Amino acid sequence: MANKVVKFGGSSLADAAQFRKVAAIIHAEDARRYVVPSAPGKRNSADTKVTDMLYACHELAQKGQEFSQDLNRIHSRYQGIIDDPGLAFSLDDAFARIAADLKQGASRDYAASRGEYLNGMLLANYLGYAFLDAAEVIRFDQNGAFQLDETIALLRQRLSGMDRVVLPGFYGATADGHVRTFSRGGSDVTGSILARAVKADIYENWTDVSGFLIADPRVVNDPKVISTITYEELRELSYMGATVLHEDAIFPVRTAGIPINIRNTNCPDAPGTMIVSDDNDEVSGYTITGIAGKKGFCAINMQKAMMNSELGFCRKVLGVLEDNGVNFEHMPSGIDTMSIIISEADMEGKEQQVLSQIRKAVNPDHIEVEHGIALLAVVGRGMRRTRGTAARIFAALAHARINIKMIDQGSSELNVIVGISESDFAEATRRIYDMFINSVE
Numbered sequence: 197m198a199n200k201v202v203k204f205g206g207s208s209l210a211d212a213a214q215f216r217k218v219a220a221i222i223h224a225e226d227a228r229r230y231v232v233p234s235a236p237g238k239r240n241s242a243d244t245k246v247t248d249m250l251y252a253c254h255e256l257a258q259k260g261q262e263f264s265q266d267l268n269r270i271h272s273r274y275q276g277i278i279d280d281p282g283l284a285f286s287l288d289d290a291f292a293r294i295a296a297d298l299k300q301g302a303s304r305d306y307a308a309s310r311g312e313y314l315n316g317m318l319l320a321n322y323l324g325y326a327f328l329d330a331a332e333v334i335r336f337d338q339n340g341a342f343q344l345d346e347t348i349a350l351l352r353q354r355l356s357g358m359d360r361v362v363l364p365g366f367y368g369a370t371a372d373g374h375v376r377t378f379s380r381g382g383s384d385v386t387g388s389i390l391a392r393a394v395k396a397d398i399y400e401n402w403t404d405v406s407g408f409l410i411a412d413p414r415v416v417n418d419p420k421v422i423s424t425i426t427y428e429e430l431r432e433l434s435y436m437g438a439t440v441l442h443e444d445a446i447f448p449v450r451t452a453g454i455p456i457n458i459r460n461t462n463c464p465d466a467p468g469t470m471i472v473s474d475d476n477d478e479v480s481g482y483t484i485t486g487i488a489g490k491k492g493f494c495a496i497n498m499q500k501a502m503m504n505s506e507l508g509f510c511r512k513v514l515g516v517l518e519d520n521g522v523n524f525e526h527m528p529s530g531i532d533t534m535s536i537i538i539s540e541a542d543m544e545g546k547e548q549q550v551l552s553q554i555r556k557a558v559n560p561d562h563i564e565v566e567h568g569i570a571l572l573a574v575v576g577r578g579m580r581r582t583r584g585t586a587a588r589i590f591a592a593l594a595h596a597r598i599n600i601k602m603i604d605q606g607s608s609e610l611n612v613i614v615g616i617s618e619s620d621f622a623e624a625t626r627r628i629y630d631m632f633i634n635s636v637e
């Protein structure tokens with residue numbers, strides 16, 4: 197029997213009307229046997245996700261402050277969904293337990309995980325599916341590192357004999373029962389792991405857009421849908437800020453060759469985007485597959501005469517970063533100059549210490565930190581067989597008088613990354629989109 201894993205994001209389960217759509221989608225195909233829900237998300241752009249409301253409750257509880265009103269607000273969101281079809285189901289006991297646990301100092305991860313836990317129980321009841329608590333099968337070690345092999349074994353063991361199951365996304369637990377979560381958006385990862393465990397024919401990831409779009413729809417007006425994208429391209433785009441799918445959701449299905457299909461809960465007939473294996477030769481009509489980017493980077497710019505003949509210069513500088521636990525993203529260099537691009541979050545509170553240690557280690561003639569940098573990735577397997585892609589990117593930016601601070605082309609010729617000022621971010625994205633997509637029609 198065909199077998200599909202279907203993950204529904206928070207936007208797909210935000211309220212009673214969305215639940216009805218989700219139930220209709222699941223019941224429309226017998227193969228949709230394994231369901232992974234997120235916590236209820238935003239009902240409109242001004243709304244708050246249940247996960248964020250739970251983090252807020254946890255913060256109040258930690259400070260010893262009253263949080264019952266906040267928790268009641270969360271309860272009423274679920275109650276609205278229960279009351280819509282008039283389910284004979286109550287989350288009263290579950291909420292009482294959460295309140296007691298928070299008062300007794302439950303962890304931040306535990307608090308956040310309750311959004312998916314409650315939604316999983318509710319959705320299972322709604323659909324008439326069995327509920328499997330992710331804490332029993334998604335395994336983390338004591339340091340919070342996810343354990344794939346152990347999890348797959350546990351899932352296969354628990355799922356044998358279970359026909360139709362709801363497994364909440366985003367969290368799991370250590371062997372001794374302490375709840376841990378993936379990073380934000382991590383229900384996508386749960387779906388991918390489950391697809392691997394049950395050897396699904398396909399992993400459908402249902403969200404609020406009709407597939408992976410060539411650019412972020414909040415930046416480019418009505419961007420086109422990408423019909424096919426490879427895992428490798430998708431990982432590049434997700435890492436660079438295209439938030440549709442968590443970047444870690446690729447690994448579990450990639451080796452097993454299970455395709456991911458991004459679909460729209462609000463437009464279920466649209467085919468969405470197929471994410472397929474890297475050796476897929478079918479090329480889209482455009483040179484580029486997608487554009488994504490992130491703000492919030494800084495650059496350490498260094499200059500020293502004869503830098504390139506000084507043995508170990510690079511190693512010493514990177515050693516300072518390593519000693520301070522700072523990751524770097526890119527390191528463009530010249531003969532006497534070198535820049536290191538780092539996320540601001542990674543440098544927070546460490547800047548002065550890092551600079552003084554670099555000064556001590558390599559004695560540069562000049563060193564400064566430049567803030568407010570955005571990185572933009574232009575990604576596409578079509579670039580490998582097309583000449584002049586970089587030239588077109590630069591032309592698009594030059595026409596808009598956007599200054600390029602850094603350029604990096606990956607050795608796989610799958611992406612070109614440019615560093616620009618944060619204030620140019622949106623315009624740069626639009627100009628590149630126009631150059632590659634609008635101007636070839």
Ligand SMILES: Nc1ncnc2c1ncn2[C@@H]1O[C@H](COP(=O)(O)OP(=O)(O)O)[C@@H](O)[C@H]1O
Nearest residue numbers: 205206207403404405408409411412438439440
């Ligand atoms: N390239 C892109 N294609 C589609 N959506 C994108 C892209 N980049 C950013 N997004 C944003 O990602 C959102 C979907 O992801 P997310 O909010 O995590 O959904 P969900 O609640 O279903 O998990 C879209 O509504 C859109 O605003």
Ligand SMILES: N[C@@H](CC(=O)OP(=O)(O)O)C(=O)O
Nearest residue numbers: 205206234247380381382383
């Ligand atoms: N609810 C969690 C996990 C998640 O994956 O949510 P979503 O599918 O709505 O992105 C979060 O907000 O991060």
